[in-house]
Every structure is written in structure tokens, then in C-alpha cells.
Amino acid sequence: MQANEMAVLGMSRSEERIYRHFLRHPNSAAADLHLALDIEQEAAGRALDRLLRLRLLRPGDPPERLTPADPETAVARLTELRLRHLYEEVQRITRSHHIVAALRAETRGDSPAPGASDGDPATPTVEQLRGWSEISGRMDDLTFFAREEVASVEPRPDLASPQAAQLRALDLRVLRRGLRRRVVVPDSALDHPHARAHYAELASRGARIRVATQLTEHVVLYDRRAALMPQDPHDAGRGALLVRGGVLLASVAGLFERIWDQGEDIPVELRRPVDAEAPLSAGEMRVLSLMCTAGKDEAGARDLGVSVRTYRRYIADVMRRLGASTRAQAALLARERGWL
Numbered sequence: 001m002q003a004n005e006m007a008v009l010g011m012s013r014s015e016e017r018i019y020r021h022f023l024r025h026p027n028s029a030a031a032d033l034h035l036a037l038d039i040e041q042e043a044a045g046r047a048l049d050r051l052l053r054l055r056l057l058r059p060g061d062p063p064e065r066l067t068p069a070d071p072e073t074a075v076a077r078l079t080e081l082r083l084r085h086l087y088e089e090v091q092r093i094t095r096s097h098h099i100v101a102a103l104r105a106e107t108r109g110d111s112p113a114p115g116a117s118d119g120d121p122a123t124p125t126v127e128q129l130r131g132w133s134e135i136s137g138r139m140d141d142l143t144f145f146a147r148e149e150v151a152s153v154e155p156r157p158d159l160a161s162p163q164a165a166q167l168r169a170l171d172l173r174v175l176r177r178g179l180r181r182r183v184v185v186p187d188s189a190l191d192h193p194h195a196r197a198h199y200a201e202l203a204s205r206g207a208r209i210r211v212a213t214q215l216t217e218h219v220v221l222y223d224r225r226a227a228l229m230p231q232d233p234h235d236a237g238r239g240a241l242l243v244r245g246g247v248l249l250a251s252v253a254g255l256f257e258r259i260w261d262q263g264e265d266i267p268v269e270l271r272r273p274v275d276a277e278a279p280l281s282a283g284e285m286r287v288l289s290l291m292c293t294a295g296k297d298e299a300g301a302r303d304l305g306v307s308v309r310t311y312r313r314y315i316a317d318v319m320r321r322l323g324a325s326t327r328a329q330a331a332l333l334a335r336e337r338g339w340l
Contacts (some may be wrong), residue, residue, distance in 0.1 A: 006256050009255075011081050014037075014203075017052060018051060019051060019056055029064060030048060054069065056074050079255060079258060086252060087231075109334035126239060139170060139220070142220075142228065148223050149182065150182075150220065151182040151221045152183050153218060154215075155217065171202055175205045175207060182210075183209050184263050185211055186211065212263040225244065227249055228235065248332050264307070278336075282319070286304065290311075
């Protein structure tokens with residue numbers, strides 16, 4: 001039986017089987033789907049309804065036939081939804097501390113039960129931080145005590161200058177100490193000059209930078225032992241939640257890895273320039289040359305030492321620079337500018 005690999009993204013076994021079915025058979029009918037996949041009719045109906053609500057399936061042509069969303073879009077949408085649920089769960093936990101007092105009132109002498117341990121690693125500790133001053137101080141501590149890696153998803157590259165300066169200093173401290181630094185940013189980050197320069201500097205010092213689409217939530221992981229999540233990813237000054245240990249932290253770490261795996265590496269030399277008329281960089285010229293000479297994308301990707309998917313993204317970036325809609329048009333425009 002097929003494993004429920006997408007369970008980490010909140011998708012049930014029935015939902016995943018149905019989505020995969022339509023990936024294999026796009027624009028097919030949903031009638032009698034429960035018989036074809038050996039799923040209970042009621043469960044299949046619920047799964048179809050949810051997939052349609054999430055826009056992972058959509059009406060085809062004719063409307064009674066269904067077409068699946070692209071896998072990258074589907075995973076990004078599910079990841080965003082799962083992260084939002086995790087944020088809500090963390091916030092519920094922070095609002096539940098009054099339960100401890102109520103439970104203690106049920107005991108005699110207001111003392112902990114024998115054998116109880118406040119340091120149980122299976123129990124998540126959630127701390128609410130208020131204001132940028134408290135957040136930045138805690139980030140400084142977490143960075144100082146990190147021993148292996150700092151990893152983050154950063155959906156807002158256009159931070160205010162004071163915050164950006166402090167975050168840059170923390171990042172450089174991590175890299176100077178020889179720790180791993182991984183960052184996932186939206187592809188729009190390459191449109192912000194200050195953010196582009198910041199990530200280029202980090203990459204030149206050993207950090208690994210990847211881009212992904214539809215990033216909305218902000219999270220920073222320290223050695224997989226703590227996760228810092230601003231309550232409002234659009235305004236870090238409104239407070240943050242610090243999670244240590246427990247299933248919640250493991251879920252956040254797992255989702256980061258999923259986002260990381262879906263992202264694409266961006267070498268420093270291939271960052272997008274602000275001036276579309278400026279000459280191509282050496283890396284972009286290499287991609288342009290391979291695009292025009294390599295017979296297949298697999299060959300070009302092999303020559304460049306990247307995956308086919310990443311190679312195709314580089315080609316799309318070069319085409320965007322040239323204002324071309326096809327590879328043939330890109331080659332023609334490049335020759336007109338004397339780049340080939």
C-alpha cells in the first residue's frame with residue numbers, strides 16, 4: 001500500500017491517493033473514483049471536497065472532469081496552510097498557562113506531584129516575546145549558544161534598516177564561527193537591492209541560500225532545539241513565540257526541511273541585477289551559451305553542475321532579463337545586444 005508521504009503537510013491518505021490519481025490521469029472524471037482506488041465512498045467524497053476547496057483539484061474541460069494543481073504549487077499551498085495551523089497551535093498554548101493554576105488548585109498544598117519534572121524534553125516550552133527589543137535580545141542569546149546550524153524561512157526581505165543591520169551582524173557571527181547557515185527566501189527577494197546584497201554576501205561567506213514561491217510564514221531554527229516565530233511575519237515588532245522541544249518543534253523543523261527541499265539554489269553570480277539593460281554576469285553568460293548550444297536541458301544542467309530544475313530556472317531568469325518569451329527569441333535578442 002502506498003505510504004502517506006504527504007501526511008507531514010496535513011493531507012490524509014485518501015486525499016493523497018486521489019491527488020496522485022489525477023496527476024497520473026489529468027482531466028479525468030471523478031465518478032466511481034472510490035471503486036477505482038478502493039476507498040470508501042463517503043471518505044472519497046470528503047477527500048474530493050477538501051482537494052477542491054484547497055484548489056489542488058479544479059474543474060477541467062468539461063467541468064465534470066478534474067485537473068490537478070502543479071505539484072510545486074500544491075506543496076507550497078499545503079505548507080503555507082500547515083504553518084498557519086502551527087502558529088495557531090502555538091498561540092493556543094501560550095494562552096493556556098492559566099490551566100496550570102486551575103489544576104494546582106485541585107491538589108493539596110499547591111505542590112507538584114511526585115516525579116513531576118519541569119524539564120521533560122517531550123513537553124514543549126512556549127515563551128511569548130514582546131517587542132523587537134526582547135526578540136533581538138533572545139536572538140542574540142540563541143545565536144551565541146547555537147553549536148551546529150541556524151536555519152530560517154524569511155518571507156520579508158525588505159526589513160527596516162536597524163533590524164537588517166542587527167540580523168546581518170548575527171548572520172556573520174554564525175558564519176565566522178563555522179556553523180551552517182541555511183536560508184529560504186521568496187524569489188522576489190532578488191528584486192530588493194539591500195536584500196540581494198545581503199544574501200549575496202552571506203552566500204560568498206558559505207551560507208546556502210534558496211528561493212521558493214508563496215512564502216508567508218517566518219521561522220528561525222537553532223540547532224533544531226528551538227524555533228523563533230514572529231506572531232506577525234509582516235511586523236516583527238508585534239512579538240514572537242519561542243518554542244523549545246516537543247512534537248510542535250519537530251513539526252516546524254520538518255516543515256522547514258520540506259520548504260528547503262522545494263527551493264532552488266541561487267549562486268551569487270546568478271543573482272538578478274536591478275538594471276535589466278546591464279550586461280549579463282559571467283554565470284548568466286554561461287547559462288545563455290549552454291541554452292543555445294546544449295542539445296538537451298539534462299546536458300546543460302550536467303555541464304553547469306546543477307539539477308535540471310535549477311538549470312531551467314536559470315534559463316527563465318536569463319529570458320526575463322532579455323524580455324524574451326521563448327528561448328529562440330532570447331538567443332536572437334542576445335545576438336542583437338552582442339552577447340553571443
